[in-house]
Each structure stands twice: as C-alpha cells, then as structure tokens.
Amino acid sequence: MIKSENCWEQKTSVTLLARLQTLYSHHQYLDAYRRSADYWQPATDTGKLTTDELVFAGRLAWQLGGWRLSRWLLRTARQRDPENPYVRYFCSHLRRERKTLLDDLLEFESQPDLETDDPNLRAWWYASQARVWASFRDFHRAYQCIERAHALAPEDGWIWSCESEVHGHGDRWEEALKAAERACVLDHGSPYSHHELANSLLHLGRLEEAACRLTEEAGNTQSCATASYAAWMQAALSEMLDGEERRNAVHRAGMLANKADELAPLADREMKMRSAAMHLDIAELSDDHQAMERWATKIRSPFHQQVLDNLQKYKSGARIRLPFRPAFQKHDACLPTSVSTVLSVMGVDIHPDEMASELTFGGTTDAAAANWLRKRGLVVRFFAVNPEIAVRLIQHNFAFVLTLLGDSEGHAIAAVGIDEAARTLIVHDPRSFRTTSYLFDWIGRGEAPLGPSGMVIVPPEKAELLDSLLPKDAQVIEAGLLCQDEFHSKGAGVARALVNDLEKRFTQHPGTRLVTSIVAQEEGKTGAARAELGKLLVEFPTSTMVRRRFIDVCRASGNTAVMRSTLESIVEAGVMPGIQSEQRWIYPPSCYIAEYAGLLSDVAATKRRAQAMLHGAVRRDPAYAPAWHVLANLFWNDRQ
Numbered sequence: 001m002i003k004s005e006n007c008w009e010q011k012t013s014v015t016l017l018a019r020l021q022t023l024y025s026h027h028q029y030l031d032a033y034r035r036s037a038d039y040w041q042p043a044t045d046t047g048k049l050t051t052d053e054l055v056f057a058g059r060l061a062w063q064l065g066g067w068r069l070s071r072w073l074l075r076t077a078r079q080r081d082p083e084n085p086y087v088r089y090f091c092s093h094l095r096r097e098r099k100t101l102l103d104d105l106l107e108f109e110s111q112p113d114l115e116t117d118d119p120n121l122r123a124w125w126y127a128s129q130a131r132v133w134a135s136f137r138d139f140h141r142a143y144q145c146i147e148r149a150h151a152l153a154p155e156d157g158w159i160w161s162c163e164s165e166v167h168g169h170g171d172r173w174e175e176a177l178k179a180a181e182r183a184c185v186l187d188h189g190s191p192y193s194h195h196e197l198a199n200s201l202l203h204l205g206r207l208e209e210a211a212c213r214l215t216e217e218a219g220n221t222q223s224c225a226t227a228s229y230a231a232w233m234q235a236a237l238s239e240m241l242d243g244e245e246r247r248n249a250v251h252r253a254g255m256l257a258n259k260a261d262e263l264a265p266l267a268d269r270e271m272k273m274r275s276a277a278m279h280l281d282i283a284e285l286s287d288d289h290q291a292m293e294r295w296a297t298k299i300r301s302p303f304h305q306q307v308l309d310n311l312q313k314y315k316s317g318a319r320i321r322l323p324f325r326p327a328f329q330k331h332d333a334c335l336p337t338s339v340s341t342v343l344s345v346m347g348v349d350i351h352p353d354e355m356a357s358e359l360t361f362g363g364t365t366d367a368a369a370a371n372w373l374r375k376r377g378l379v380v381r382f383f384a385v386n387p388e389i390a391v392r393l394i395q396h397n398f399a400f401v402l403t404l405l406g407d408s409e410g411h412a413i414a415a416v417g418i419d420e421a422a423r424t425l426i427v428h429d430p431r432s433f434r435t436t437s438y439l440f441d442w443i444g445r446g447e448a449p450l451g452p453s454g455m456v457i458v459p460p461e462k463a464e465l466l467d468s469l470l471p472k473d474a475q476v477i478e479a480g481l482l483c484q485d486e487f488h489s490k491g492a493g494v495a496r497a498l499v500n501d502l503e504k505r506f507t508q509h510p511g512t513r514l515v516t517s518i519v520a521q522e523e524g525k526t527g528a529a530r531a532e533l534g535k536l537l538v539e540f541p542t543s544t545m546v547r548r549r550f551i552d553v554c555r556a557s558g559n560t561a562v563m564r565s566t567l568e569s570i571v572e573a574g575v576m577p578g579i580q581s582e583q584r585w586i587y588p589p590s591c592y593i594a595e596y597a598g599l600l601s602d603v604a605a606t607k608r609r610a611q612a613m614l615h616g617a618v619r620r621d622p623a624y625a626p627a628w629h630v631l632a633n634l635f636w637n638d639r640q
Contacts, residue, residue, distance in 0.1 A: 016035075020036055020056065020060070024056070024060060026189065027189040027190060027221070027223055028222050029063040029223060029263070030064075030265075031222065033265060040266070046073070051077050051080055051086070054074070055087060059074075061073060064263075064267075065271040066266030066267070068269075069266060074090065074091045078091045078094070085115060086121065089121055089124060089125050089128070100618075101615065101619045101622060102615065102618070108133075112145075113125070119153060120152070120153050122152050123150075123152035123153035124153075124156075127145065127146065128162065130146045130162055131162050134166040135622065136623065137170075142166045150163075155186055157190055157193055158187065158192065161192045163179040164196040168196070168200065171331060176199075177197070177201065180197035180199075183196065189223075191223040194214060194229075198233060202328070207237055208237060211233040211237040214226070214230040214233050215230045215233065215252060218230035223263065224260045224263035224264040225260075227259045228275075231256035232281075235250070235253040235281055236433060237249045238253065238285055250285045253285070257275070257279055257282055276295050276299045279291070279295045280292060280299065280301070280304060283295055292307075303439065307422045307424060307437075307439070310421065311421055314420065315421065317419070317421035317422075319421070320395065321417035321435075322345045322399050324341050324342070324345050324414065324416045325340075326433055327340060327433075328430060329352070330353070335401070335403075336356040336359070337352040338413055338430055339373070339457065340352040340355075341399070341430070342401055342416075343457055345399040346459065355372060359372055366382070366481050367481045370481075378459065378460075379457070379466070380455060381455070381458075382453060382477045383454050383470050383474035384447075384452070385400075385402055385415075385451075385452050385453070386443060387423075389469070390415060390440075390454075391418055391440075394417060394425075396469060398456055398462075399414060400414075400455060400456045401413070401415070401455040402415050403453045403454070411431075413427045413430065414428045414430070415454070416435065417435070419437065422437070423440040424438060425439075425443060445542070447543045447545075450511055450540060450543055450545060451477075451545060473506060473511070476502065476511035476515075479502045479511075480514065483495045483499060496523070499512075499515055502515060510536060513532055513536060514533075514536060514545065517532040517533050517536070517549065521549070521556065526556050527557070530553045530559070533546060533550040536550075537550050550566065551567065563599075567595055567596040567599065570596075571588045571593055590617045590624040593613055593617045593627065594617060597610040597614045597627075598633070600613070601633070601637070607634070611631070614630060615631070618631065
C-alpha cells in the first residue's frame with residue numbers, strides 16, 4: 001500500500017511539473033505560480049523535490065521576482081547533481097565557489113558541448129556561450145557557437161534572441177533587429193525576444209516604435225521583466241516630449257511599473273530595490289517631490305537625498321533642457337557621439353560615424369577631434385568645467401562635451417541642461433541613451449582648475465559670445481592638450497616652446513605646473529617631473545590626471561616604494577558613493593588594481609592575494625586587457 005501511494009505521488013508530481021513547464025514555455029509565469037501555490041510555502045521540504053523540480057522552481061522564481069530564492073534553489077540543484085546537463089545549463093550563470101571567470105572560460109574551451117541526447121539543450125548551451133564570447137568581442141567564436149546552435153535547433157526563438165544580442169555587441173543593429181523579429185515570431189511573449197527587439201529599435205533611433213511595441217506586448221504579459229522594460233521605454237520617450245504628451249508618457253510609465261510589481265509576487269529585497277529605483281525615476285520625471293523623497297529613502301540614494309535637500313533650500317530656479325538629438329555610441333566612439341549630440345542643439349548635423357571612421361581606434365583624443373572639427377569651419381574651445389561656467393553656458397544655449405577622465409580610460413558625455421533648484425547638470429551619456437544628472441557641488445571637486453575638461457563647438461558667428469563666457473585661464477586647458485599632441489606629432493622642441501609661452505602668461509597656475517611636469521617627464525627629466533607632480537598630488541589628491549602621471553613618473557624612475565604606497569592608498573580605499581543619479585557605488589579603478597596586484601605578485605607572501613584581486617577585477621571589468629595580462633604573468637612566473 002505504501003509503495004503504491006509513493007508511485008501515485010511520483011506520477012502526480014511528474015504530471016504537475018509537465019503542466020507547469022508547458023505554462024512556463026508559453027510565458028504564463030503567474031498561472032504557473034498559482035498552479036503550484038502549495039509549493040511556495042516556507043514549510044516546503046526542498047529535500048523531497050527532484051532535481052528537475054528544483055531547477056524549474058529556480059527558473060520560475062526568477063521570473064516572479066524572487067532572485068535570491070532562484071539562486072538558492074539552483075545552487076541546491078547543482079550541489080545535488082552537478083554533472084546533470086540540465087543543471088549545468090540552467091546554473092551556468094551562477095558563480096561557483098572557488099571558481100573564477102577564467103575557470104569558466106577554460107571550461108567552455110575544454111567542454112564546448114553538453115553530454116546529452118537533447119538537441120535543444122545542446123543548442124541553448126552553444127547559444128549561451130555565444131553571448132559570453134561576444135561580450136569579450138571574440139566574434140569569431142561567438143558566431144561559430146550561433147551557427148552550431150542553429151544547426152541543432154533551426155527554429156528556436158531563444159537562439160535567435162542570442163544571435164540578436166551577439167549582433168548588438170558588434171554594433172550590427174539592422175541584423176540584430178532581424179534576428180529579434182524572428183525570435184518574437186517563433187517565441188511570442190518571450191521577455192528575452194522582446195527585450196532584444198526593443199533594444200535593437202532603440203539603437204537604430206526608433207525610440208517611439210520601440211516604446212509602442214513593448215508597451216503593447218506588456219498589456220498581455222505575465223513577465224515582470226517585460227512590464228519593467230516597457231516602463232523604462234515610456235520614461236525614455238517622455239524625455240523627448242513636452243506638455244500633455246510628456247505627461248501621458250510618464251503616466252504610462254507609472255502604470256507599467258505598477259504592473260511589473262504585481263507580476264512579481266515573490267519579489268525579494270533585491271527586486272524591491274530595483275523597483276523602487278524605477279518608481280523614483282518616474283517620480284523625478286513627474287516632478288513629484290513627495291514621491292521622490294519616499295522612494296529615495298527606500299533605496300538610500302545619497303544622490304537623490306542631496307537633490308531633495310537642494311530642492312528644499314533652493315525653491316525657485318529654472319530647469320533648462322536644450323533640444324538635442326540623443327544617440328547611442330558604437331564601440332569606443334563616445335566622443336564622436338557626444339560631439340554629434342552637442343552640435344544637434346544648434347542644428348548642425350554631423351553623424352558620429354563620419355568622425356569615428358577617421359579618428360577612432362581604441363578611443364578618440366580631444367585634440368584630434370578638435371582639429372577635425374576646425375577643418376570643417378567650426379570653432380572649438382576647451383575649458384575646465386565648474387558649476388558657474390556650466391550654468392553660464394547652458395543659459396546661453398551652449399551645450400558642451402564633458403570628458404570624464406578615468407584612471408583606466410576617459411569617457412565623453414554631452415551636457416545638455418541644468419536644474420537650478422535641484423543644483424544638477426543634465427547630461428546625455430551615449431552609453432545609456434537616457435539623460436542623467438550630476439550634482440553641481442561635485443563637478444570639478446578635487447580637480448579644478450585642472451579639470452574635468454569641457455569642449456564647446458560653435459559656428460564662427462558665435463565665437464565672440466562664447467569667448468566672453470569662458471574664463472581667461474581656459475587657455476591653460478587647451479594649451480595642455482595641444483602640448484601633449486605636439487610632443488607626439490612634432491617632437492619635444494615644439495612642445496617645450498608652448499610650455500615656455502604658457503609659463504609666461506599663467507606662471508603659477510596649477511594647470512601650467514602640470515603641463516610643465518608632463519613635458520619634463522616626456523623629455524626624460526623624471527626627477528624634476530616627480531618633484532612637481534608630488535606637490536600637485538598633495539594639493540589635488542583626487543585629480544585623476546595628477547595621480548596617473550605621478551604613478552607613471554615613479555614607474556619611469558624605478559621608485560617602486562612610492563608607487564606601491566600610492567597604489568595601496570587608492571585600492572584599499574574600497575568602494576565610495578557615486579555622484580550621479582544612475583550610479584551608487586564606484587570600485588577602485590581596474591588599472592590600479594592590476595598594477596598594485598602586479599607588485600604584490602612579486603612577493604611570495606602576497607602572491608595569492610594579488611591573484612584574488614585580479615580575478616575580482618576581471619569579473620567586474622572583463623574587457624580590461626591589462627588585468628588579464630598581469631594575471632597571465634603571474635601564472636607564467638609560477639610555470640602554469
């Protein structure tokens with residue numbers, strides 16, 4: 001009797017799982033949740049669930065907003081049956097204890113296929129690998145994986161979604177759109193297919209179509225991810241509109257955000273924080289300060305708390321948002337894209353691809369961009385950005401390019417507006433399409449008057465007005481850029497002549513001292529350069545350019561003791577709060593982690609710590625090649 005009851009329970013369980021999987025494959029996640037409601041209770045004994053049931057529960061929990069629960073269920077399945085192909089595929093995105101990103105990549109190389117008779121599972125495995133290789137810009141391997149996946153499962157919507165993502169990594173957006181359209185036909189209702197579709201349309205400049213199609217799909221969806229992305233699209237659309245049309249788009253965004261919450265019955269703290277950030281974004285778009293305060297408190301955003309304090313303190317003030325054409329950058333083309341956005345304010349049409357095709361290889365220098373623009377009859381001016389100058393320029397309808405010099409690389413964004421009451425600068429970041437904001441008080445903090453660098457481009461008839469708005473010492477920033485460019489193109493003699501002229505006109509200016517030390521370093525006078533850079537570092541301890549130059553000159557002079565102590569002070573500082581609306585935390589720059597780890601790896605006692613630091617750096621920033629290089633050296637020295 002007992003044996004008969006156990007068999008009946010097993011058959012019932014298998015039948016229920018099959019029905020639930022059918023609902024899941026049709027993206028009816030909420031229906032699957034309701035049909036399995038008895039299992040989503042704290043009293044459920046997961047030890048009695050089969051491996052297949054654990055994996056399915058983990059997948060469904062993710063779709064219902066239970067992200068932490070999903071990871072726990074999938075890890076439980078992996079601990080129970082790690083070699084199961086079904087487990088390996090659906091748990092492949094989870095970090096494994098004591099396993100690094102390098103281990104994952106080596107495993108892909110050594111075991112490119114799954115040992116299973118299920119062709120669909122094998123195809124999904126190849127398609128997922130394609131996404132990973134494409135994220136490293138290894139498109140040869142990525143397309144090989146996609147081709148193999150299609151051969152195993154020719155009409156599979158998930159594989160077409162993965163192909164769309166691979167095309168997107170390579171900026172092949174027309175092809176990405178075609179693949180996404182095919183995915184939507186084959187797997188209608190899939191949140192992944194519709195995400196890739198909307199993303200492709202967005203990159204092709206078809207925002208209104210993307211928002212419309214995704215919102216229509218969200219009307220019948222049971223996917224909180226689809227509803228959430230549709231809300232983001234409507235919020236993005238609202239930024240391009242005015243008056244009643246803007247209010248309607250913001251209202252639609254709010255309704256979709258609420259629907260996303262309703263579709264996440266298992267929402268955990270992680271999901272709720274993401275939802276609160278979305279509601280905060282919508283409250284900000286609708287100028288609802290009470291709602292902003294409520295949501296900002298929930299996510300503990302230092303940026304928004306400061307904005308709210310400013311709104312209380314400065315109750316009146318203009319909000320100026322210049323008319324511009326937003327655009328997504330292609331790989332390493334942030335400066336040409338931001339230049340195109342800034343020029344669109346004045347009705348000047350320069351396509352970013354036109355500039356990028358001639359100038360961009362691993363990034364575009366400010367000096368090269370300026371020369372290119374001047375050849376086309378435009379006037380270019382550089383200056384050190386601070387709140388007063390930024391406000392003055394925006395008030396006179398001059399948008400400008402703001403170059404954020406990072407320790408590993410620079411990034412150019414377009415400053416297109418101000419909110420005087422909130423005390424923020426409104427910027428368009430070409431990596432994210434949406435506008436974001438920077439606090440006035442943080443612009444240039446610790447860097448001015450050395451930076452950050454701003455670039456204004458205007459037609460000749462507006463040059464006189466522009467010059468009257470810029471400070472006299474703006475010439476120091478331009479001279480600094482010119483000196484470095486002239487040194488590499490025409491030699492030390494020309495650069496030294498420029499420095500001598502700068503010293504006569506702006507003798508004690510910190511920018512002059514910085515340029516003098518840079519040229520001295522390039523001339524091989526490392527002692528003099530290090531002494532001056534050391535003084536500047538004391539005066540401007542958070543200046544990226546000073547810090548980077550100081551480390552460079554220490555390396556050149558062989559002073560590893562000072563270099564190590566400087567790197568240690570940066571790396572050991574850990575995370576610190578961000579200053580912009582979409583960025584809460586900043587990790588120590590990968591370049592300093594890599595260089596500091598390189599020094600630690602030379603000592604046996606700290607070699608293991610260096611290796612752990614490098615693995616952490618490449619997981620956070622997998623495209624930063626020098627970190628991989630230092631890691632490779634470490635293995636080489638250990639004969640691995």
